[in-house]
Amino acid sequence: MERSFAAEVAKLTLGEGEVFHGEGILAVTKALLQSGVSYIGGYQGAPVSHLIDVLGDAREVLDDLGIYFENSASEAGAAAMLGASINYPLRGAVTWKSTVGTNVASDALSNLASAGVKGGAVVILGEDYGEGSSIIQERTHAFAMKSQMWLLDPRPNLPSIVAAVERSFDLSEASSTPVLLQLRIRACHVHGSFTCSDNRPPRYSRRQALEKAEFDYGRICLPPSIHAQERHKVEERWPAAQRFIREAGLNERFDGQGEGAEGARGLGIIVQGGLYNGMIRALQQLGLADAFGRSPLPIYVLNVVYPLVPDEVADFCRDKQAVLLVEEGQPKYIEEALAAILRKAGLATELDGGEAFARAGEYNGEVLLKGMAAFFARHPVAAAPAAQAPLAQAVAERVEDASRLGRLRAQAAAALGAPVPARPPGFCVGCPERPVFAALKLLQARTGPLHVSADIGCHTFGTLPPFNIGSTVLGYGLGLASSSGVAPMMDTRVVSIMGDGGFWHNGFTSGVVNAVYNRHDSVLVILKNGYTSATGTQAIPSSVREADGGKEAALDIEAALRGVGVSWVRKVPSYEVGTMLRTLEEAVSTLEGGLKVVIADGECQLERQRKLKPLNARRLQAGQRVQRTRFAVDDGVCTGDHACVRLSGCPSLTIKPNPNPLRIDPVATVNQGCVGCGLCGAAAHAGTLCPSFYKVDIVANPRWWERALYRLRQAAIGVLAGRARPLSQPAGAFQ
Numbered sequence: 001m002e003r004s005f006a007a008e009v010a011k012l013t014l015g016e017g018e019v020f021h022g023e024g025i026l027a028v029t030k031a032l033l034q035s036g037v038s039y040i041g042g043y044q045g046a047p048v049s050h051l052i053d054v055l056g057d058a059r060e061v062l063d064d065l066g067i068y069f070e071n072s073a074s075e076a077g078a079a080a081m082l083g084a085s086i087n088y089p090l091r092g093a094v095t096w097k098s099t100v101g102t103n104v105a106s107d108a109l110s111n112l113a114s115a116g117v118k119g120g121a122v123v124i125l126g127e128d129y130g131e132g133s134s135i136i137q138e139r140t141h142a143f144a145m146k147s148q149m150w151l152l153d154p155r156p157n158l159p160s161i162v163a164a165v166e167r168s169f170d171l172s173e174a175s176s177t178p179v180l181l182q183l184r185i186r187a188c189h190v191h192g193s194f195t196c197s198d199n200r201p202p203r204y205s206r207r208q209a210l211e212k213a214e215f216d217y218g219r220i221c222l223p224p225s226i227h228a229q230e231r232h233k234v235e236e237r238w239p240a241a242q243r244f245i246r247e248a249g250l251n252e253r254f255d256g257q258g259e260g261a262e263g264a265r266g267l268g269i270i271v272q273g274g275l276y277n278g279m280i281r282a283l284q285q286l287g288l289a290d291a292f293g294r295s296p297l298p299i300y301v302l303n304v305v306y307p308l309v310p311d312e313v314a315d316f317c318r319d320k321q322a323v324l325l326v327e328e329g330q331p332k333y334i335e336e337a338l339a340a341i342l343r344k345a346g347l348a349t350e351l352d353g354g355e356a357f358a359r360a361g362e363y364n365g366e367v368l369l370k371g372m373a374a375f376f377a378r379h380p381v382a383a384a385p386a387a388q389a390p391l392a393q394a395v396a397e398r399v400e401d402a403s404r405l406g407r408l409r410a411q412a413a414a415a416l417g418a419p420v421p422a423r424p425p426g427f428c429v430g431c432p433e434r435p436v437f438a439a440l441k442l443l444q445a446r447t448g449p450l451h452v453s454a455d456i457g458c459h460t461f462g463t464l465p466p467f468n469i470g471s472t473v474l475g476y477g478l479g480l481a482s483s484s485g486v487a488p489m490m491d492t493r494v495v496s497i498m499g500d501g502g503f504w505h506n507g508f509t510s511g512v513v514n515a516v517y518n519r520h521d522s523v524l525v526i527l528k529n530g531y532t533s534a535t536g537t538q539a540i541p542s543s544v545r546e547a548d549g550g551k552e553a554a555l556d557i558e559a560a561l562r563g564v565g566v567s568w569v570r571k572v573p574s575y576e577v578g579t580m581l582r583t584l585e586e587a588v589s590t591l592e593g594g595l596k597v598v599i600a601d602g603e604c605q606l607e608r609q610r611k612l613k614p615l616n617a618r619r620l621q622a623g624q625r626v627q628r629t630r631f632a633v634d635d636g637v638c639t640g641d642h643a644c645v646r647l648s649g650c651p652s653l654t655i656k657p658n659p660n661p662l663r664i665d666p667v668a669t670v671n672q673g674c675v676g677c678g679l680c681g682a683a684a685h686a687g688t689l690c691p692s693f694y695k696v697d698i699v700a701n702p703r704w705w706e707r708a709l710y711r712l713r714q715a716a717i718g719v720l721a722g723r724a725r726p727l728s729q730p731a732g733a734f735q
Contacts, residue, residue, distance in 0.1 A: 005050070005057045012061050014196040020158070024183065024190045025050045027158045028124060029058065031165035036200035038090040038119070039068040041081040043505075044535040045097025046134055047188040048126035052095065052538060066205030071538065074505045079105035082112050082178060085119035087214045090204055091169050095124040097535075098182065099138040100476065104506070106143065112178050113147040114229045115219040116237065120169030121178040123149075127274070129329060130362025132185050134534075137360070139329045140182050144306045148233045150241050151180045151306040152250075155276040156187035158194040164303060167250060171304075175241035177233070184274050242309050251312060252301040257294045264288075264296040264381050268316060270338065271326040273303040275363055279326050282368040286376065296381075308337055314345040322379045324372065325353035328363045352378075424464050429652045430609075430677035432574035432602025433527050437462040438647050438683045439580035440469050440495070440525075447588060450495050451486055455479030455507075457499035458534045459527050466649040470497065477506030480515055480524050487522045493588045495523045501532035503557060504541045508564075515595045516565045523587045524597045527574075528557060529604040537607045557599060566595050574602025575678055577686040605675060619701075626700045629676030633668045637692035640665025644693075648683045668692070 005026070012030055014020055020030055028051060032040060044052045055062065055069050062069050072078035078094040085092050096105065102125065112121065128135050144151035150171060154164035161183070168179040204210050218225050245251065256264050271279045283289035288297060300316045302308070317323050327334045335353040342349055357363060357371035413419070427434045444450055454463055454470030455478065463470035474482040480496040487494045498507045503526055515522065530544070531537035539545060541555040561569050572580050580600065587596040619626050635658070645653055645668060652673040655666040670680065681693040699706060
């Protein structure tokens, strides 16, 4: 795993009245255990990968409570698990990364939402939105509206997050509807504390089985049931949800507090719960909130962003001249709904939302500060009592500060003369996928440009310099499927990329089976690194697992390919660039038709190093022999062409000043980050570059004969070096 949570798992057993200190995603896990869930599943993805990891490390705790946990093969499989709550009073939770994960699961979610649930069903979503995101920029809100599922967006502090998880199950059961709970990246990793409750064993579990199976045709998604289900959603479930939200106080209202509250009564702020911390920080910078978050401005916090409760909204806005809505992302679903509510209520309150802030992008601190400052410039806050500085003056000063900051940034940009170079993400040092793209780059030097359908995963970095390989990226495991339309239109065979995680997630059926059935004549490269590495190296069906002290056989990708009729399959060690190049060249040029698959086999180097480093540390401590391999560049041979850097792009391969004063070109060098994968030498050999790379074996705690052999070699080198030096030239002089 990316990290072990074995130490934190002990916190999951804290009981009533004890205080939990830790990370947001750990608090979510504890809240699930306190909610009496019967089963949990999910698919990893930022920012909720840690939730899967924590649950995996907490299997003993889950077993004690009788809770079933499953690391699902895909988001669709995880969503289908919630079907257990349709007919039975089983509480269940699943998790994945939205919005792409929610799209994969949308078929199951649509049927689940239509049928309704008896037991509480909750989906914990990693709302991967904004500048820290790794996906396309969309919101979950549309899925909630489409399928009539309720969407929570709690304030990002641990007590609020825990309460949201627990109340989500209550809301789900009160309205017979699945609930979506979204957590932004910062909410998942925020630290804090909350007072615990006892973990609740579920009513029905692996320890307490259901008595009998049930059947209710009214819950089957076929006519005529679906027509009744639609009416039930609108006429009963929706009002029940709004009633529960109102009575349980899930949304929060903070009336103005402190000095100046009377003068600020004509204004108000409505904010998504997840944006509350950033909004309060902006108010503090504007002098409109203190260090404890108390503000003279009335604030209405939408911890439930769908559905809205019209009478709550109207009641908050009734005595306001203007209200600022803080809603992140497009389209402005909440703004449009609030405008309709105010119109129906006959209120003249001015609603300011999209005009105050940026039209798109994450609402970070700067965006919130500028937008709120602009709002208060248009709607000045009335002066505070005479004993206090006028709030309007404080706002004006902060607006001027923001303008001054903008001028300073412009001056800094002018002084630099050019923007700071972008630092896009890239492959790790020694990544086994890097040599595959080096081979593809060498292949195109021979064949000419090829259309390469890329995929989602670590290998997506192949679309970046120095490789620039990958014409399209359509979805996880969809690299091969995305080539089906362009392949018949090309004179040359197209190449598709797929990771082993994507293969099991979606690629096997959507890509391989589809290609075999439709007789596609193309090339597929499967990067088999052993894990879903991009999300923290979680296990996949083909991962080798530890079982009872030994290695348990995993599902075999090659056997699966041959099982559906793929006959042309080659497995090549990833780091053998020359062999990979020849295999790829054969794949694109062979006269044999059909799908041709090249499996690049090489374990994720990051995971390999996580296993090797502790092992080597223990060996060193025990005085045992440890050998490490490193590569280096001979300064005297390097020509300064740097083709090796352009071909591999390894972060450990860089340049340094030429030690020869008669040569001005910098030479290549390998820094201490090298893990000895050998790509630099293999790529140089396959590309017929200069032979300046050499291999070094560093031995700690060598055996006696290795020490003797080392001394003999040093003596021989010394003799030979002395003979090569003219007698008139002193040792160490420049040649």
